[in-house]
Amino acid sequence: MHKKEENNRSTKKRGFEQTSSNDIIQLIKKNDSVLSAEEKDHIWRNISGKTIGKKQRFIVRTLSIAASILILVVGGWGIYRLTVGKADIYKEITANINIDTLHTSCLYIGKQVIELDRQAEVYCNSEKGQLKIVNRDGNSFNISVPDSKENPFLQIAVPQGNKARIILADKTTITVREHTKMVFPIAYNEKTREVYLEGEAFLDVTKNPQKQFNVKTQDIDVSVLGTSFNVSAFPERNIQSVVLVRGRVKVSASSGETVTMLPNQKYTFDKSEQKNTLNNIDPYNDICWKEDLLVLDKEPLSVVLEKVCKHYDTNLFYNAQDMSKIKVSGKLDISVPLDDLLKMLEKIAPNQITIDTLKKTIKMNVNPK
Incomplete structure (x- = not known):
């Protein structure tokens, strides 16, 4: 046998x-x-x-x-999952949304799409697995989020003329500027707190020495424990920036260089030249957009009008070459109706321009002072 x-x-x-x-x-x-x-x-x-x-x-x-x-x-x-980096996962998520086709902010939970108010607030409740949406008029409603293991990432897309606030599970508050996409979790993992940004946002991070907070973008990463700062990282723009209001942050660029920032400093990174700069500034001008203000300091009127058109998602008719000769300073409240804003423009450029609010035309006076 x-x-x-x-x-x-x-x-x-x-x-x-x-x-x-x-x-x-x-x-x-x-x-x-x-x-x-x-x-x-x-x-x-x-x-x-x-x-x-x-x-x-x-x-x-x-x-x-x-x-x-x-x-x-x-x-x-x-x-396979171990070989795919987080940045690739984030880019795959944001690539599915064309923000230029949106007219109001949208929240994406898996395949579910929720349209938001133009200035909505989103509160994350990780214990209940819920999001609370509060509209500008005070009305609110709750949304249940599927198992975070299956849908670990949420995304918000904020188009032109909109703004949103995200209050994360640890009470960290993120104000998201128009024309911005952000990926965020309803609950953090055990070691880190992390969001991914394409656009601009102001973050007031709740301090937690045991859990670092990371803001990842395509070209710069910002790491903090607890602080207030602004990140501007629009993929289509060459210059990326970080403005620090409170605390300390560490910024790492795709060039491999790392910089530690102190309050009232502005870090800029030039993508094309792979160079960074660090300057002392008054941060107000860079963060006043949170209050729907546009601060101007001898800025060409042509540039201002371009910003106004984008914010209000409208067309104004003017000669860009003429408008570039006029420099304006002051504050514009971009939360008011367009007609009111155009009247403000006439006041900060007295005797220099004539505006027809009905036809949306701006003309330079023959002999501007």
């Missing part, structure tokens, strides 16, 4: 050793096949032995790829 079993094993071994390359490939293609250690060792010896000539090298390459596929099948999708 023992002799018969030994003969069977011997026959099986000889048969396996005589297996051709094509047979090996077919064997590997069977995902449900279970190979013994001896069989796996023989496959690799068979593969490594066939290294003479182009045809054999092609076979080796084919078998290596096939064996890799088998390993992936056995290991499952977990291996």
Whole structure:
């Protein structure tokens, strides 16, 4: 009996050793096949032995790829997930939304899309797995969020003329500027707090020495424990910036350089030249957009009008070359109706322009003072 079993094993071994390359490939293609250690060792010896000539090298390459596929099948999708970086995941999420086609802010929870008020607030309640949406008029409603393991990321898209506030689970408050997309969690993981930004936002981060807070963008990353700061990182713009109001932050750029900032400093990163600068400033002008204010300091009127058109999602008719000759200073409240804002423009550029609010035309006076 023992002799018969030994003969069977011997026959099986000889048969396996005589297996051709094509047979090996077919064997590997069977995902449900279970190979013994001896069989796996023989496959690799068979593969490594066939290294003479182009045809054999092609076979080796084919078998290596096939064996890799088998390993992936056995290991499952977990291996794939380990090789995909977070930045790639974030970009995949934001790439699905064209913000230029939106007229009001939208919140994305998996495949669910919730339209928001032009200045809505979103409160994250990780314990209940809910979001509370509060509109500008005070009306509110709750939304249940599916299992965070299945849908770990939420996204908000804020188009022109809109603004939104996100209050995260730890009470960190993020004011999201128009034309901005942001990915955020309803609950943090055990080690870090993290959001991904394409656009501009002001963050007031709740202090937690045990959990660092990270803001990731395409070109710069900001790391803090608890502080207030503004990040401007529009993908289409060459200059990215961070303005620090309170606390300390560390900024890492795609160039590999890292800078630690102190309050009342502004960090700028030039993507095309891969260079950064750090200057002392008054941060108010960079963060007053939170209060719906546009602060102007000898700015060409053509630039101001371009900003107004984008904010109100409208067209104004003017000669850009003429308007660039007029420099204006002051504050504009961009929360008011467009007609009221145009009247403000006439006041900060007295005797220099004539505005027809009905036709939306701005003309430079013949002899501007």
